[in-house]
Amino acid sequence: MNANKCNTEAAWVDPDDAPELTDAFFKRADEFNGTRLVRRGRPKADVVRERITIRLEPDVLAQFKASGPGWQTRMNAALADWLKTHTPGDLKA
Structure with a gap:
């Protein structure tokens, strides 16, 4: 069972005993x-x-990680930029 879901079994019989x-x-x-059920959370990405x-070499990885959160996105952008002028x-x- 999903840990985020609460137990939905009702232990009460009288509607006045229902939880607040x-x-x-x-x-x-x-x-x-x-x-239609409205989905919550992050919307699906256009490009998956x-x-x-x-x-990777440890120093290359360390430099990208040292740049903070989003380092994987920046690494992807760096590779995409390189591919514009190289193969x-x-x-x-």
Whole structure:
């Protein structure tokens, strides 16, 4: 079971024994626009990036990580910028 979901089984029988509807309850409640469920959270990206495994030199990785949060996005931008004037075949390992 998902840890974020509360147990929905009701231990009460009389409606007067129902738990109070608090602000926290309404904050977590599903929201509908007509009959359509409104999804919460981050919207889906237009361009989905692919997860890969890559080996980098420690000093290259350290410099990008030292630049703070968003270092992976900056590394992607640096590679995309390099590809504007080069091709991967330009480098010989």
